[in-house]
Amino acid sequence: MKDRAIVFLIPTWLDEDAIDAIPAYIIDAVKEAEVFFVENERSARRFLKKLWKEIDIGGYPWFVIHKAEDDVKQDFLQQIKGGKKIAILSEAGCPGIADPGQMLVAAAQEAGVRVKPLVGPSSILLALMASGMNGQHFQFHGYLPIETAERGRRIKELESLSRKEHSAQIFIETPYRNNSLLDSFFKNCGGQTRLCIAVNLTGKSESIQTRTMEEWRKRVPEINKQPAIFILQA
Numbered sequence: 001m002k003d004r005a006i007v008f009l010i011p012t013w014l015d016e017d018a019i020d021a022i023p024a025y026i027i028d029a030v031k032e033a034e035v036f037f038v039e040n041e042r043s044a045r046r047f048l049k050k051l052w053k054e055i056d057i058g059g060y061p062w063f064v065i066h067k068a069e070d071d072v073k074q075d076f077l078q079q080i081k082g083g084k085k086i087a088i089l090s091e092a093g094c095p096g097i098a099d100p101g102q103m104l105v106a107a108a109q110e111a112g113v114r115v116k117p118l119v120g121p122s123s124i125l126l127a128l129m130a131s132g133m134n135g136q137h138f139q140f141h142g143y144l145p146i147e148t149a150e151r152g153r154r155i156k157e158l159e160s161l162s163r164k165e166h167s168a169q170i171f172i173e174t175p176y177r178n179n180s181l182l183d184s185f186f187k188n189c190g191g192q193t194r195l196c197i198a199v200n201l202t203g204k205s206e207s208i209q210t211r212t213m214e215e216w217r218k219r220v221p222e223i224n225k226q227p228a229i230f231i232l233q234a
Contacts, residue, residue: 001083005113007105008033008087009095011120012047014227015203019050021121027052029118033087035061035079037072037104040091047089065100076104080111092227094122098142098172124170127198127229130208131168134233138168144181151181155188155232162193163234171230178223181230182216189213189232196231199223 008029013019030052038044041064045057063075065088079086088095088104094117095101108115128135141158145151158169173181185195191214198208199221209221210231 002081002111002113004083004085005080006032006085007080007108007113007115008085009101009105009115009117010087010089011094011118011122012044012089012092014092014121014123014201016046016050017204018121018202021202022051023119026118026120029116030055030087032085033060034085035063036087036089037063037065037076037101038089038091039065039100043091044089065104069100069103073103073107076107077111080108080113092123094120097122097124098140121202123198123201123227123229124172126201127196127208127231128168128170130198131196131210131231133168133194133196133210133231134166135168137165138170138231140170142172144171144173144184146177148180148184151184152188155184159189159193159232159234162232167233169232171232173228173230175225175227178226178228182220182223185230185232186213186217186220190234191217193232193234196229197221197223198229198231199226201227201229 041062048055063072065072088101090099090101096105105115124140144154162169193213194210195213195216196210200206
């Protein structure tokens with residue numbers, strides 16, 4: 001039975017009004033799936049219902065990834081053992097990229113089953129593509145430290161690394177802390193260091209702009225509580 005198992009990595013929307021950013025062939029994988037492992041069940045159900053209106057949402061087993069991880073991993077391996085076709089969904093974007101689904105993908109690889117990544121929107125890659133920064137040498141750091149002094153030290157370290165290696169440094173932040181992160185950039189980076197701020201990617205109010213810190217300081221963007229990607233290059 002295990003040989004029949006497949007793990008589909010299903011990309012989801014970055015913006016609920018941007019369902020057209022999801023390739024049509026994703027529906028075929030969803031129709032093959034027999035069980036869903038998701039970061040957020042509510043948003044996953046909403047996404048799947050909009051993607052495939054005829055889906056019987058209540059007819060599938062559902063597992064939430066970010067709760068009781070060890071138990072979920074065992075449930076996942078049990079589904080693999082049973083030869084199930086499994087779909088993994090992030091809350092936004094691509095599973096396994098800045099996403100807790102990574103632990104299940106690792107388990108699938110260890111179990112030797114087929115993992116099928118599917119093309120869809122990734123906010124990290126979309127921002128990098130449009131930033132004009134170094135797409136051949138970049139690093140993704142996820143979240144920076146919350147504490148102000150520690151965050152400032154880390155920003156200075158990464159600015160120095162970027163200058164030394166000519167590399168792009170990529171970050172995300174909880175939307176309500178965007179302004180605090182911007183303030184840390186302004187206080188700790190040199191005026192000619194470039195910063196790309198990519199907001200509401202794929203949405204109607206999408207904005208992707210790269211400016212020097214000096215330019216941003218003169219015209220601070222209003223991005224509070226909006227999903228954003230930040231890319232720094234010295």
